[in-house]
Amino acid sequence: MSFTLLKIAALSTLLMHHLFLPFVVIAVISRLGLLILIRTYDFRSSFVSQLHTNLRLFPLVLVIGLFGALGFYLLSWNIFLLFGVGGLTAFLLSSFAKKGLGFINGDVLGMSLEGSELMLILTVLLVWY
Secondary structure (H helix, E strand, O other), rough: OOOHHHHHHHHHHHOOOOOOHHHHHHHHHHHHHHHHHHHOOOOOHHHHHHHHHHHHHHHHHHHHHHHHHHHHHHHHOOOHHHHHHHHHHHHHHHHHHHHHOOOOHHHHHHHOOOOOOOHHHHHHHHHHH
């Protein structure tokens, strides 16, 4: 419950200060982090395992490049900070969960998505506000 309230408060603060473009970029970067995690790990979930099998490297790199260019157009050089924070947070959270659980499933992906979004929101609030 407290994590939900923390995320709602952070999102409200972000939108209250009219930081709409970083909000869009945060949503994109956190989802790209999920795709990278899906490509990196093996999963116990049959759906995610099938997605892992069918996710090719070239389209993933192409999508990251296109959205990186869009993010650079919207936020300039700050996009690199957000890519770094988002990727590092998603990877650290998933590796801690894998170490604790011994495996990764869809719940771990959801946890890393929520955690990386919260860290990205806090980073934007610290840098822009």
